[in-house]
Amino acid sequence: xxxxxxxxxxxxxxxxxxxxxxxxxxxxxxxxxxxxxxxxxxxxxxxxxxxxxxxxxxxxxxxxxxxxxxxxxxxxxxxxxxxxxxxxxxxxxxxxxxxxxxxxxxxxxxxxxxxxxxxxxxxxxxxxxxxxxxxxxxxxxxxxxxxxxxxxxxxxxxxxxxxxxxxxxxxxxxxxxxxxxxxxxxxxxxxxxxxxxxxxxxxxxxxxxxxxxxxxxxxxxxxxxxxxxxxxxxxxxxxxxxxxxxxxxxxxxxxxxxxxxxxxxxxxxxxxxxxxxxxxxxxxxxxxxxxxxxxxxxxxxxxxxxxxxxxxxxxxxxxxxxxxxxxxxxxxxxxxxxxxxxxxxxxxxxxxxxxxxxxxxxxxxxxxxxxxxxxxxxxxxxxxxxxxxxxxxxxxxxxxxxxxxxxxxxxxxxxxxxxxxxxxxxxxxxxxxxxxxxxxxxxxxxxxxxxxxxxxxxxxxxxxxxxxxxxxxxxxxxxxxxxxxxxxxxxxxxxxxxxxxxxxxxxxxxxxxxxxxxxxxxxxxxxxxxxxxxxxxxxxxxxxxxxxxxxxxxxxxxxxxxxxxxxxx
Amino acid sequence: xxxxxxxxxxxxxxxxxxxxxxxxxxxxxxxxxxxxxxxxxxxxxxxxxxxxxxxxxxxxxxxxxxxxxxxxxxxxxxxxxxxxxxxxxxxxxxxxxxxxxxxxxxxxxxxxxxxxxxxxxxxxxxxxxxxxxxxxxxxxxxxxxxxxxxxxxxxxxxxxxxxxxxxxxxxxxxxxxxxxxxxxxxxxxxxxxxxxxxxxxxxxxxxxxxxxxxxxxxxxxxxxxxxxxxxxxxxxxxxxxxxxxxxxxxxxxxxxxxxxxxxxxxxxxxxxxxxxxxxxxxxxxxxxxxxxxxxxxxxxxxxx
Numbered sequence: 001x002x003x004x005x006x007x008x009x010x011x012x013x014x015x016x017x018x019x020x021x022x023x024x025x026x027x028x029x030x031x032x033x034x035x036x037x038x039x040x041x042x043x044x045x046x047x048x049x050x051x052x053x054x055x056x057x058x059x060x061x062x063x064x065x066x067x068x069x070x071x072x073x074x075x076x077x078x079x080x081x082x083x084x085x086x087x088x089x090x091x092x093x094x095x096x097x098x099x100x101x102x103x104x105x106x107x108x109x110x111x112x113x114x115x116x117x118x119x120x121x122x123x124x125x126x127x128x129x130x131x132x133x134x135x136x137x138x139x140x141x142x143x144x145x146x147x148x149x150x151x152x153x154x155x156x157x158x159x160x161x162x163x164x165x166x167x168x169x170x171x172x173x174x175x176x177x178x179x180x181x182x183x184x185x186x187x188x189x190x191x192x193x194x195x196x197x198x199x200x201x202x203x204x205x206x207x208x209x210x211x212x213x214x215x216x217x218x219x220x221x222x223x224x225x226x227x228x229x230x231x232x233x234x235x236x237x238x239x240x241x242x243x244x245x246x247x248x249x250x251x252x253x254x255x256x257x258x259x260x261x262x263x264x265x266x267x268x269x270x271x272x273x274x275x276x277x278x279x280x281x282x283x284x285x286x287x288x289x290x291x292x293x294x295x296x297x298x299x300x301x302x303x304x305x306x307x308x309x310x311x312x313x314x315x316x317x318x319x320x321x322x323x324x325x326x327x328x329x330x331x332x333x334x335x336x337x338x339x340x341x342x343x344x345x346x347x348x349x350x351x352x353x354x355x356x357x358x359x360x361x362x363x364x365x366x367x368x369x370x371x372x373x374x375x376x377x378x379x380x381x382x383x384x385x386x387x388x389x390x391x392x393x394x395x396x397x398x399x400x401x402x403x404x405x406x407x408x409x410x411x412x413x414x415x416x417x418x419x420x421x422x423x424x425x426x427x428x429x430x431x432x433x434x435x436x437x438x439x440x441x442x443x444x445x446x447x448x449x450x451x452x453x454x455x456x457x458x459x460x461x462x463x464x465x466x467x468x469x470x471x472x473x474x475x476x477x478x479x480x481x482x483x484x485x486x487x488x489x490x491x492x493x494x495x496x497x498x499x500x501x502x503x504x505x506x507x508x509x510x511x512x513x514x515x516x517x518x519x520x521x522x523x524x525x526x527x528x529x530x531x532x533x534x535x536x537x538x539x540x541x542x543x544x545x546x547x548x549x550x551x552x553x554x555x556x557x558x559x560x561x562x563x564x565x566x567x568x569x
Numbered sequence: 570x571x572x573x574x575x576x577x578x579x580x581x582x583x584x585x586x587x588x589x590x591x592x593x594x595x596x597x598x599x600x601x602x603x604x605x606x607x608x609x610x611x612x613x614x615x616x617x618x619x620x621x622x623x624x625x626x627x628x629x630x631x632x633x634x635x636x637x638x639x640x641x642x643x644x645x646x647x648x649x650x651x652x653x654x655x656x657x658x659x660x661x662x663x664x665x666x667x668x669x670x671x672x673x674x675x676x677x678x679x680x681x682x683x684x685x686x687x688x689x690x691x692x693x694x695x696x697x698x699x700x701x702x703x704x705x706x707x708x709x710x711x712x713x714x715x716x717x718x719x720x721x722x723x724x725x726x727x728x729x730x731x732x733x734x735x736x737x738x739x740x741x742x743x744x745x746x747x748x749x750x751x752x753x754x755x756x757x758x759x760x761x762x763x764x765x766x767x768x769x770x771x772x773x774x775x776x777x778x779x780x781x782x783x784x785x786x787x788x789x790x791x792x793x794x795x796x797x798x799x800x801x802x803x804x805x806x807x808x809x810x811x812x813x814x815x816x817x818x819x820x821x822x823x824x825x826x827x828x829x830x831x832x833x834x835x836x837x838x839x840x841x842x843x844x845x846x847x848x849x850x851x852x853x854x855x856x857x858x859x860x861x862x863x864x865x866x867x868x869x870x871x872x873x
Contacts, residue, residue, distance in 0.1 A: 092603075092611040092824065093836045101602035205600055364793045365590025408829045417602035514585040534587050 097410070101417040103204045108191045110281065113142045116150055116304060117287035119157035120297025125150050129306075131280055134201040135414050135423040135458040143280045146303035151272070151312040154301040158243040158270040159318055161298030167240050167268050171227035178223030178265060180293040185216045185258075188289065192282055196254055197414040199281040201423030201459070202377050204415050214539055215258035218557075221541035222262035225562060229267065232562055239567040240268030241344065242320035245313040248283075249326045250276035250425050251380040251481075257283050259556050260323050261300065262541075267565040269321070270299045274313055276326075277306040278426045311337075319343060321565065325382070328479075328505075328550050346554030346564045348382065348546055350479040351507030354500035355385035355536060356522060358493075359394045361512035362534065367401045370485070373510060373536040375409060375421050375463055379483040380429070382551075383508035385536050387476060388465075388487045389496050395489045399467060406450040406463045413455070421483060424459040433461050433482035440466050440475035445486070471502060479505070493518065497525040506548030510536045529555070575731050578766040580723060584797075586754035586790055595785035598826040608821065609859040615820045615852050616643055618838045619653040620678055620809065622846050624685075624777065630665045633658055635873040637669035644853050653849070654838035655708060659684075660701040667705030678708035678743070682733060685747070685776035687712040691729060698736040708741045709733070712776060713760065715750045723763055730767035743771035743809055743842075748787045749779040757787055761794035771807035777844065782812025785826060792830040805834060811844025817855040820848055 090099035115122040125144030132139050146154070166174070185192065189212040196207040229238040244264045248256035253275055264271050275283035283302050290300045303309060307330075314322055314334055324334050325348040338345055355373050357366050373385025390398050414422035424430040441447050445466040454460040465485045469476050475486045490496040500509055509528040511519055523531045529547045532538060539545070544560035546552055554564050603611055621640045623632060636656055643651035655676035658666050666677045679701040682694035698709050711733050718726050734742050744764040748757050764772050772791055775782035788810045795806045808827070814820055820843060827835055835841055850870045858864050 087606045087610070090606040090610075092607050092614055092828070093833055095607065095610075098601065098603060099605040099607040101604045209600070360585065362587035362590060363584040365587040365594065368590060368594050417600070514587075534590060535593075 098418050100413070102413065103194055103197075103208075103415045103417055105194055105198070105415065108194050110141055110195065114144065114280070114284045114304070116144045116146050116154070117284065117290070117300070117302040118150070118154045118298075119160075119301065120291065120295070123150070123153070129277065131199060131278065133198050133458075134278075134425055135198075135455070137458055140199060141281060143284065143304045146274075146305040146309045146312075148312045150303055151309060151316060154272045154303050155243055155245070155313070155316050155318050157298035158272050158301055161296055162240070162242055162268075162270040164296070164298075166270055166296055166299050167242070169268065171229060171266075171268075174266065174268060175223045175226035177293055177295050177299075178219050178226060178262065181289055181295075182216050182219035182223060184289045184293055185212070185219060185286075188285075189213070189216065192254060192285060194415065195285060196279075196282050197422070200250060200253055200279045201414050201425050202380075203419040203422040204417055205419065206377060206422075210539075211252055211255045214541070215255045218255075218258040218262045218541045222266035222561075225263075226266040229562065229566070232559055233566075233568055236568045238267070238562075239569065241565060241567060242269060243318060244269045244271050244321045244323060244565065245316065245319040246271055246273045246323045247310045247313065247326065248273065248275055249382075250279040251377060251382070253279035254282040254286065256325055257286055259561075260325075261286075263556070263561045264323070264565050265299065267562055269565050270301075272301045272303060272313060272319070274303050274305060274310050277304070280304040314338065321345065323554075323556075323564065324348070331550075331552065344564065346546070346556065347552040348554070348556060349507075349550060349552040350481075350505055351382045351384070351547065351551050352387060352477070352479050352503045352505045353383055353385050353508040353510065353528065354387040354389050354496075354503075355510040356490075356496045356500060356512065357388070357390040357394070357398060358496075358511075358513040358515075358518065359391040360514045360518075361394075362514060363394065363397065363401065365534065366512040367398060367405050369510065369512060369534070369536045370398075370402055371405055371409070374485040375406075375483050376537050378421055378424055378461070380425055380481055381537065382479075382481075383530060383537065383545075384481075385508075385510050386480060386485060387500070388485055389490050389499055390487065391496075392489045392491050395487075399465075399487065402465065403448065403450070406465070407452075409450060409452065409463055411450075411452040411454065411460070411462065421463060424461050424482065427459055429481065430459040430461060433480055433484065436475060436478060436480045436482075437464060437484055440469075440473060440484075440486070443470075443473045443475075445469045445473050445475055471499060477503065493522060497522055501525070501527050504550040507546075507551035508532070575727075575734075575766060575768050577724065577727055578762045580759055580762065583759055583762050586758050588754055591754055591789055592786045595789045595826065598785065598789075598829065599822050601822070601825045603821050603825065605859075609856065611821050611824050612817060612852055612856045612859065613650055614836065615817070615824060615843065616651050616849070616856070617654060618841050618843050619643075619849055619852075620655045620657045620811070620842045620844045621653050621849060622657040622777070622811075622844055624657070624659060624680060628659065628662060630662065632873075633662045633665045634669045637666055637675065639849065639871060639873040640675045641670065641673040643849060644856065647856075650853070650856060654842055657708075657710065657844065660697060660704060660706070663701050663704035663706045676707045677705060678710055679704075679706035680710045680712075680745075680776075681706075682711040684710070684712055684745075685778040687714050688716075691732065694729075695732060695736045698733055702736070702738060702740050706740060708743060709737050710743045710745055710773060712745045712747060713764070715747050718751065718756070718760060723759070726760070727763050727767045730764055730769060734768035741770040742768065743773045743807075744769040745773045745776055745811075746791075747776055747779055748774045748783075749781045754787070754790045757790050758794055761791050762798070765794065765798045765804075765806050769806060771809050771840075771842065773809040773811055773842075773844065775810075775812040775844075777812035780813075783810035783814055783844075785822060788823065789826060789830065792827065795835075796831055799831075805840060807840040807842065808835070809842040809844055811842075814843055814845050815847045815851070817848070817851045820845075820852065 127145040193207040246260040322345040328349040331347040331349040409420040411421045446468040449462040508530040510532045519533045544555040544558040546555040640653040657678040681697040683689040746760045
């Protein structure tokens, strides 16, 4: 993932001493009052420093529908205006595809321009950059690029908020804010899902059914822990760490923000969060909800930017803890730069998970699991099942069925409710996928792609598999982070486990067999943080998640996810 | 397929079914959003796949004639809708139905073999098939002996189905597994293999007299069995979910599942049927809605 600090030069030229303009004190972080279940919500405050946000009339509807002023959509059924030849094109039996079923975008509110969310206010930054829709290459909004000074201001605001009340607040009061944020997120789920799909390219079905419900569930789950920390670790006293710097990737922008924010806040830390540069919008929308939930200013700060912003956050001396999700390369740099400091850190990095299919597996469900493992979110998943290890005796059957299944995937417009595989997140990522796929072909692996037509504009890649792979091929060794599966065969369980473990990564794995004892035997031998049996890519806030080896350090989620944000004495 | 060439299937080679996985997959089909021209053509297709059914003790000749009229012209003012695939009645009413449908193309199906329990001697069940065929039934819906199946007497089930197929002669044989009594997906899968190997032209989920009747996951297991059987033998067996499919939305979800599992070759009433009685009017109502943009009162649709 092109993510995190140290992409590009250190940016020393721009790194002036941070200006002391951050609003210190002002209002001592107002504590409880008016939160909790009954608290009346105010509409999101635009922030005094920012002109009232010019709202877009409505995001452009996709399929060239006339731009009605959103007031009264005429109640004409879509088929009444459909062109006559559509009947043939979208015929259920003979048609080439299902008729378009686009999720409407007229209910979302996006500003043309976003600042940084620091100390409860929207702050302008000197530099700005644009975020685009990877499915259309259209610019969605302009966002601020936080420099060192901005990061310093955010960290200072977080420190003030921590010392001004949030750190000492009784857990049950902190919990109320989190519950409130969770509820707000649920209420606005539809809008967030659409924006997530527009900014990141993932199918609306996934952002609607997976990202949003899970993100809200994480806030609910950790809200519940906020007043129970003494029971979480019996016999030990739990104290918050202070200011947490959190850097998240572009593959699950909102969900990763929830994974990071929820435990940190529940434990009494304050946060400076940096979303990925290609997908900042839902984090900024989340900042609006944070304001709406009336969190004390500075408890949550969101600074957008690229690698340099992340680096400034990692290197800031007043940050107590760094939580990073992203590529292994960047994770290593962070680990180096944190060496010798007091800062604590958790890293959730890359993966090259093996999905192991035995000959007694439920075959059709295993094929479905393979598809969910690698084509979920276009393969932009750190725990994706990007290697398939299939027992020799059923390899031909599995591959034949997998190919047939891949032909039925709907690839295209992320906002269409029928889309299974959306757009690649960015041009850089597309280039990286193409490069690795080319290397696979050159090294002798056998490439097969499904036959869907790809849209002309935007960034796309066909669902792809490689057969006849050798362990030494780059497509087997390196994380591709795209819809590309490398298939190998094995003969015995020992061989399967050995091949599965023969990688620098160790994030996740899957095993498919009808025999319970084999599941435990194989899982025991796997060096992976997460194992799925007869399923794949399942997530739950109560379940810890994290990697072995170069897939990272520390766990997120569940009870384990509290520990990295607490001092236990 | 001639019965002589039927081979007892290798039940050890029948793949296992993971309950969580198959239910999850079935749910995915329900997420498809079928709109506009796709929806209209799917609705019309569904009408042509209907086995309009009445299987009650109080069935009368008048009731059957009414039903046949509806099957021939489901929406009298719109000839592009229908006709339905077949009417399905008890053997004693086959002759009435046969006369009522005439040469309209609507087929007459009859349940036989001591429907719905199957609890009588094979001799009598075979005789019932012969009677129904003699009365003019073009399709026979038989039930399997679930008690024997659950005891593991697979060979006996296979033989019974093969004998029934023989008794059908030229009539098509639909084999009802009564999945609600088989309870596990593994059993459903195994029973499907037996029925297809023994010569079934269609496999069918339920009698409609036992709950649960047809569900999406159980139908998916059977569709996957059909797919694998076709890959092995080249023979295309049909599928008939029956019971519990009462609205158009659900019917479309079945069709989506059919299309994405077996492909366009199965998208006709030669290979797919809905066994239903109350589905017809909801399909018609939705077709009108698609054409006019408005829902009409249920009073505008005939109840037969």
